[in-house]
Structures are given as structure tokens and as C-alpha cells.
Amino acid sequence: MAVSAQQVKELRDKTGAGMIDCKKALEDSNGDLEVAIDILRKKGAAVAAKRAERAANEGVVLTKIFDDGKSAVMIEVNCETDFVAKNEDFASFANLALEAVITNQPADVEALMTLSVNGKNLSDELNSLIGKIGEKIQVSRFTIEKADNGVIVDYIHHGSKLGVLISAENIQGDKAAEFTPILKDFAMQVAAMRPISVYREEVDKTLIEKEMEIYKELARKEGKPEQILEKIAAGKLNKYYEENCLFEQAFVKDNSKKVSTLIEEFNQKHATKAKLIQFKRFHLSDEKK
Secondary structure, eight states: OOOOHHHHHHHHHHHOOOHHHHHHHHHHTTTOHHHHHHHHHHHHHHHHHHHTTSOOOEEEEEEEEETTTTEEEEEEEEESOHHHHTOHHHHHHHHHHHHHHHHHOOSSHHHHTTOEETTEEHHHHHHHHHHHHOSOOEEEEEEEEEOTTEEEEEEEOTTSSEEEEEEEESOOHHHHHHHHHHHHHHHHHHHHHOOSBSSGGGSOHHHHHHHHHHHHHHHHHTTOOGGGHHHHHHHHHHHHHHHHBGGGSEETTEEEEEHHHHHHHHHHHHTOOOEEEEEEEEETTSOOO
């Protein structure tokens, strides 16, 4: 049957699909708009399946703080090219996924994709977007953070390819508001310096043993006596902690002070007991678990 330009426009307005795809879907559905929409969605699902093995290393990292700074969400949504990462439809989907996490707090990405927000099912929206754009697109991960007795601060680096959430406890109200700029600096430090943990006690024991063995072997090759290898390695391990544990790192804005010093100075000045809890860092180039 003949398909009118008005029908094509209406279908395109509803789905965002290309004009040629809309015209063909209407022809295949004998002008039935709802059937045409299903055809386009199935086409999107087919494209998604075809693209499943492609690498999707571009995209965006988004964050949102809510509950007066006591809750936060960070999500990473990926695509294949930076061009698509800047596409308005891609950005709309990423924000829809972010809102779904905030509203429903799902357990994982699989659960997230079954949800609907404002009548829009995430899985259907994703397949429709993939069908329209023609790239692999996926929600790769998200995190939901809570700080009931503290505050959470976010930081998104320019370009939205790197995001950080950092939280502190034992601080609320006006004092939390005063501590927030310092916490923001710490979030930027996490982005720049890539610490592996907040405190040395949190570093994986297997990693520590590996580092100790490397330090001892290097000292052994330098001809150091066997009986002092442990002591030499322990000294180098302290340096490792200073470089890789946020609490012990030199502050990036003033390397004459450590992060721990700034927290101590704040607590002394305000008679508080603010303490860093944890941080989460999402970067598009990170290896996905």
C-alpha cells in the first residue's frame, strides 16, 4: 500500500528512526502504526544482537547526589564512538538509565534493564536507540552509595569520561557543608592520582605480598645481605602506601600536606570527627569486571 509522508513523519516522531526505515516498516505493516513501531523495535533488537561482540569503549559517566548529600548514584553507559557519545538521543537514554537507578535502586545491570521510567522500558528504549544509531550501546555498571551519618560528593571530569564519588562519615549539617569543598578536592585527587584504596589496611593482602617479594628480589640483585631484605622491603612498602592510599597521599593542591593532614586540621578547627569512608572511580578506559 502507498504510505503518506504524514504517516512516515508520525512514526519518525514516535520512534526517532530514520525516514527510510519508517517508510519500510509502514509498508510492511500495511500502514498500521503500532505494528510498524514493533517492527522497528525488533529491528533495533536485531542490530543489538549483531553488535553484541563489538567493543564499546566510549560513552559517558554520570553522577547524581540526592537525599541532602546522603545518597549518590554513578553510572557508566557505553557506545562505540565519541561521536555517538555526544548524540542527544544517547544522552537522553543515559539520563533515563540514571533516573531508573535512583528511583528503583536495582541490584545489578540485568535488573536495571527490566525497569520502566515515565512509561519507557529501558530495554525497549535501548534496542530502539541501537536500531536508530547502529552502534553497540550498553549500560556497563553503576554504583549506589549511602552515607547516613555523613556526606557524599561527586566529581565529573571534563568530557564526562571520568567520574568519582567520595563519602565521609561523622559529619552532618553545617559542618558537612563546610567540609564539602575539601571533599570535592579529594574527589578530584582520586580522579587524578588513581589511589587503590582510602587506607593501607584496605589494600589486598595478596597485592602486598607480591610487592614485598618484588622489593626483596630487587634488593637481593643489588647485593644486599639476606638478613636485611625484609627491612628494606618494608621501607619500600611504606612508600607504596603513600603513593597508592588516598589517606596517605600528598595533597595535589599543596604537596607539603597529606590528605590526612587536611582532615586532621579540619577536625581540630571545627571540633568534628569527620572520616573518609570510601571512594568509587569510573573511567571509560578502566578494565570492566
